[in-house]
Amino acid sequence: MPAPSPDWTAGQVIDHLRATGSEENRAGMARYGIVTDKAFGVGNSELRPLARRIGRDHARALKLWDSGWREARLLACFTEEKTKVDADQARRWAGDFNSWEIVDTAADLFSDTGLHPLIPEFASDDREFVRRTAFAMMAWAAVHAKKEPDATFIGWLPLIEAHSTDPRNFVKKAVNWALRQIGKRSTALNGPALALARALSESQDRTARWIGKDAMKELSAEKTLERLARKR
Known part of the structure; x- marks a missing residue:
């Protein structure tokens, strides 16, 4: 060949x-x-x-x-x-998702192509891998979308809170991932993300508590705070 x-x-x-x-x-x-x-x-x-x-x-x-x-x-x-890549293509592909690996790879592409307006739509979709896509996109954007304003990420925190009680494995891990990455993006975002993590850690819901407690550990860790201080 x-x-x-x-x-x-x-x-x-x-x-x-x-x-x-x-x-x-x-x-x-x-x-x-x-x-x-x-x-x-x-x-x-x-x-x-x-x-x-x-x-x-x-x-x-x-x-x-x-x-x-x-x-x-x-x-x-x-x-x-x-x-x-446009929104219709992203929706078609999302309908085919059947693996966390494919989701996370496509979410990187969708985030890079500026399809962030699809995040609320994907988050509201009850299909496990489509919903995961929303939070994987948040996580990727928090790391790679250097020019995205902090206000965008603040606007996504209510979605994280709203879906923090979804117990499905590939959703809850992505919700946690998104919260941690947002909170590590900047000093300005660390405070709101940590506040949400703390609130979730006190939830009556088991999944929300896990997400909150796990995120709190990383977002309040000394090495995280030191890195954010240097970045600032």
């Missing part, structure tokens, strides 16, 4: 993935909760370099996604042309 290149079609990419995957990798992925019923068994350490070699292509990314294969969908996220 020729070396991967930008002129590769979605079919050639999938043929390459099929040829390079392994059952051993599939078994290892399953141990980490990755859905493998449509997986070739190609690790991210191989997918990232492959994405760089084939480059970005919107039409190909859409075809890779529609194939349904795990690795093809990750490559679709890695090689999508960010300026061509």
Whole structure:
């Protein structure tokens, strides 16, 4: 098979993935909760370099996604042309989510493409992986959206509070993740995030208490506060 290149079609990419995957990798992925019923068994350490070699292509990314294969969908996220992703595409893809790994990768893409207005919509969606997307987007934005004003993140705290009682594993972990990342973004955000964490830690709801207590540990830790002070 020729070396991967930008002129590769979605079919050639999938043929390459099929040829390079392994059952051993599939078994290892399953141990980490990755859905493998449509997986070739190609690790991210191989997918990232492959994405760089084939480059970005919107039409190909859409075809890779529609194939349904795990690795093809990750490559679709890695090689999508960010300026061509719109809200309708994000909604379509979110409807296909079936794994935390795919959610978190796509959430990074959605956040980078400025689709933050979708966060309340995704948070209100009762499907576990769609709701997780909202909070994964918050977490990614807190780290990578350097120009986003603090007011944006303050505006997301009520969503964190509203869904802090969702006991589903992939939701509660994302809610916790979002709260911690927002609180670590800046000194100005640490106070409101820590106040919410403290309030949740005193909740009558078991899930909310776990989210609050876990977030409090990190947001009030000396090393966190020292890092924020240096950053300021």
